[in-house]
Amino acid sequence: MSSLLLSRLSRLCLRKPPELGVRHLVGARFLSETPLCHIYGAEHCGENWVDGDIGRLMITDFSGPSCWTRVLEKTVPMYMMAETGTMGASHGWVLTSKYGPYLSDDLNPGVSESDFSGIVLPDFETLPHCQTELVTNVAMSSSSPDDEDCILAVKFVGPQLSLCRPAEKNKKWVNIRIEDPAFFNSRVMYTKRDKKFAMPAYGGTHVGYWDLGENLEKPKLCRRGLYTPQLLQSEWEELDLCCTVEELVESRSTQEMFMIKRFRKRNNNKGGRMEEHQIWVFKQGLNRCNPLQWCYTTDIGDLCIFLSKSEPFCLKASSHQKCQNSIYFIDKSERGIFTLGGKCKTSNFSNFTAPYFIPPQSYLNANRSNPSNSP
Known part of the structure; x- marks a missing residue:
């Protein structure tokens, strides 16, 4: 366990911490050129002592009327290209769990390799009769976890939904047990209009809304005809x-x-x-x-x-x-x-x-x- 922790901390030492504020300025320059794209894979190109095997990021660029796949100079850990290497993504940030929950922008092609950033999150807390190994998807309330008001939502397969503020100094998970089984396999998203996390029930019969306020323990349920x-x-x-x-x-x-x-x-x-x-x-x-x-x-x-x-x-x-x-x-x-x-x-x-x-x-x-x- 100590070696895993050391690897995690070593990886962070190679990155500029969000608290310095430098990343926002430098990152903005690179991110201004971020294309609409999807991750195609990585072309293996070597290894390093922190990540092991690394590869050049491959993207399919959708920024024009047609699309094409290209290999970037930016390198990423090859474990992120494994089927279980990532748990979900939102706004170009990816959640991984190789050394524990970790939010990074490694796969964002608009962030330079010298400027990319990451946030170590607290270990997941599994509620009774729930599991935190299989994730349905993740969502964020803001495009950057560095924002003070940003909330990260992780929906696990089954009854558990966990929320966290990544920018908080003493961050912790707020774990919610969902009672309605119609939401057990639902995917979560953030609605800017309603300022809440929302999920459709199985079959689309109703929609549930959660936040860190009044809809924390008891979700707002909207039953609407389909x-x-x-x-x-x-x-x-x-x-x-x-x-x-x-x-x-x-x-x-x-x-x-x-x-x-x-x-x-x-x-x-x-x-x-x-x-x-x-x-x-x-x-x-x-x-x-x-x-x-x-x-x-x-x-x-x-x-x-x-x-x-x-x-x-x-x-x-x-x-x-x-x-x-x-x-x-x-x-x-x-x-x-x-x-x-x-x-x-x-x-x-x-x-x-x-x-x-x-x-x-x-x-x-x-x-x-x-x-x-x-x-």
């Missing part, structure tokens, strides 16, 4: 064969909230791999009689949504030369685009060990200011 499209019986039977998951994503430029329902199906003709089969989008406010209802839609306008193992985000398509009214998605084996209007998918298959979309810096900057100015 108006699904009209389908033939044969279409419903086909969807019944799929695995489903619901996610929430917020458009901070339009103040809209969407619920995404993903249908994934096993392709027995391709070795039994799981593939994206269908994606539905539900939007609040389309029902004039009840503006809080979730209504199915095939038109989200000049927006595109990015879904990955990171916290989801939404961008103006025209501002980033992307396909409007579309969903970009990536998981461990598939990357593609789903066009809502045409209900069609274009995708390719590979092994993505760190399937994270990294937002552009314009999005991250807007998240630290007025949400109405978000891209």
Whole structure:
């Protein structure tokens, strides 16, 4: 245990601590060029005494009308490219657990290797009848954990949700046991509009909201109808064969909230791999009689949504030369685009060990200011 602690502290010594304030100035220069991208992998290039095997970071750049994969000079620990090397990501920050919970910006291509930063977090505290080994995902209330008011949320598979303020000197986890089993496999996100962490229940029947205030012990629950499209019986039977998951994503430029329902199906003709089969989008406010209802839609306008193992985000398509009214998605084996209007998918298959979309810096900057100015 002492050797692990030494390794952790040694790694921190090679980084500029956030408290010095230097990183914000230097980092801003590099982050101004951060592209919209996803992590493709790392090209092994050697080793060092702190991280062991290291590699040059490989990203797929989505900042233009087309995308291409390129190898950067920045090196990252190769263990981050292992299937269990990371636990989740949000706003370009990645949570790892090799030496205990550790939040780093190693995988952010806009942070220079000499300027990258990391925060050691307290060890997870496992609540009775819960587990803290398997993480569903993580979310942050701010684009930087250096912000004093930033809260990190870690959703574990099962009943436990843990919150922490990474910038606090004496940081600690606030652990919440969720009683409703419909949230046990839900993914958490932060809504800037409501200033709370939110999760959709299984099936999208209701949404729960948590924060460090009044909704800490008792979440705010919103039960709203889910108006699904009209389908033939044969279409419903086909969807019944799929695995489903619901996610929430917020458009901070339009103040809209969407619920995404993903249908994934096993392709027995391709070795039994799981593939994206269908994606539905539900939007609040389309029902004039009840503006809080979730209504199915095939038109989200000049927006595109990015879904990955990171916290989801939404961008103006025209501002980033992307396909409007579309969903970009990536998981461990598939990357593609789903066009809502045409209900069609274009995708390719590979092994993505760190399937994270990294937002552009314009999005991250807007998240630290007025949400109405978000891209």
